[in-house]
Amino acid sequence: MADTHQDGEGLPGCYRHPDRPTGVRCTRCERPICPECMVSASVGFQCPECVRSGSGTGHRPTATRPRTLAGGTVAADPHxxxxxxxxxxxxxxxxxxxxxxxxxxxxxxxxxxxxxxxxxxxxxxxxxxxxxxxxxxxxxxxxxxxxxxxxxxxxxxxxxxxxxxxxxxxxxxxxxxxxxxxxxxxxxxxxxxxxxxxxxxxxxxxxxxxxxxxxxxxxxxxxxxxxxxxxxxxxxxxxxxxxxxxxxxxxxxxxxxxxxxxxxxxxxxxxxxxxxxxxxxxxxxxxxxxxxxxx
The missing domain is CATH 1.20.1540.10 (Rhomboid-like)
Structure with missing residues (x-):
């Protein structure tokens, strides 16, 4: 996992893309996430790992497909x-x-x-x-x-x-x-x-x-x-x-x-x-x- 860094104004870098400063964090693990990584959840946004794993709660991952910031389906190739x-x-x-x-x-x-x-x-x-x-x-x-x-x-x-x-x-x-x-x-x-x-x-x-x-x-x-x-x-x-x-x-x-x-x-x-x-x-x-x- 890549380390995050702070930009000139104190914002941390996304944990997957350290060169992208962001003010948004995963609501489960609290790691900083950029728009490409954030997945819409019932409350706030989550990182892809928490969505896939259920954040280690012991429950099976939900069948609902992860969503983007605007509610779209997260695609394998986002570009x-x-x-x-x-x-x-x-x-x-x-x-x-x-x-x-x-x-x-x-x-x-x-x-x-x-x-x-x-x-x-x-x-x-x-x-x-x-x-x-x-x-x-x-x-x-x-x-x-x-x-x-x-x-x-x-x-x-x-x-x-x-x-x-x-x-x-x-x-x-x-x-x-x-x-x-x-x-x-x-x-x-x-x-x-x-x-x-x-x-x-x-x-x-x-x-x-x-x-x-x-x-x-x-x-x-x-x-x-x-x-x-x-x-x-x-x-x-x-x-x-x-x-x-x-x-x-x-x-x-x-x-x-x-x-x-x-x-x-x-x-x-x-x-x-x-x-x-x-x-x-x-x-x-x-x-x-x-x-x-x-x-």
Whole structure:
């Protein structure tokens, strides 16, 4: 077993991951545990060993599967969904690089409100009924630097968040945040300026991470500093970034993340997925209203 250590502010390190300071302890053995290791119990959180062994009480371990902080099922690979999302983005980027077909592929699936597109006989965009663009644009990227930065951010932020929420809740957060970003881009951006990238969804993960860290009494300064740096890049005209998608994703992630992490235990799933449904309803309403304005 690895020894724990104290960080600069006196917080101990997780007993399984000493480099991760945490303010949460197992309610049975009182060892410090990070979000990846904590398992939701009837009171507080427990470490994986106490869940498996029944904490040496002599009773057989319960048949109930251990749960994550947000009530999801603890998976053997807590980062699987993040790996799949990265793989899909990389595969789509390879297709984008394939010459003329890649250009048409990008033109067909990038985020676009309403505009003529070379190679198509009619105007293209969400206003023409191509709502799928709200989703597909989340998996396309505009160059090597763009995809490298986004995939590194997704791995760094997404992995620990997936472990804390569970696969289903994490996936819901990712897509709802991405759709919120696409909807705000559709509402506010110029309709003849296409946008693409996973940044909206990733900003949603930033927002949910801030909510999670606040819930666990972690030091918020690192994630706030990283978010501020990203926002500086977002609003710098030199980078030509679709700030609407970033802000929409961030707001969506904050709302869904709060619902996921602070939902009361007795009706947790109802509240969590109800919040997701409300944000999706706002997305649909935004798209319908904007489409009516354009058409």
């Amino acid at each position: 699987l969904v993040t790996k799949v999302l990265i793989g899909v983005c990389l595969a789509a980027f390879v297709v984008q690089l394939s010459g003329g077909f890649g250009d048409r592929f990008t033109d067909r699936f990038e985020m676009l409100g309403l505009a003529p597109v070379p190679g198509f006989t009619t105007p293209q965009g969400v206003a023409e009924g191509q709502w799928y663009r709200l989703v597909t644009a989340m998996f396309l990227h505009g160059g090597f630097v763009h995809i490298a930065f986004n995939m590194l951010s997704l791995w760094w932020i997404g992995g620990p968040l997936e472990a804390a929420l569970g696969r289903a809740r994490y996936l819901a957060l990712y897509f709802v945040s991405g759709l919120a970003g696409s909807a705000l881009s559709y509402l506010l951006a110029a309709q003849n300026e296409p946008s693409l990238g996973a940044s909206g969804a990733i900003f949603g993960l930033f927002g949910a991470t801030a909510v999670l860290m606040r819930r666990l009494n972690y030091d918020l300064r690192p994630v706030i500093a990283l978010l501020v740096i990203n926002l500086i890049f977002t609003f710098n005209p030199a980078f030509n970034i679709a700030w609407q998608a970033h802000i929409g994703g961030l707001v969506g992630g904050l709302v869904v993340g709060y619902g996921m992490i602070h939902a009361p235990r007795e009706r947790r799933a109802l509240v969590q997925y109800g919040v997701c449904a409300l944000v999706l309803l706002a997305v649909v309403g935004t798209v319908v209203v904007r489409t009516g304005q354009l058409t």
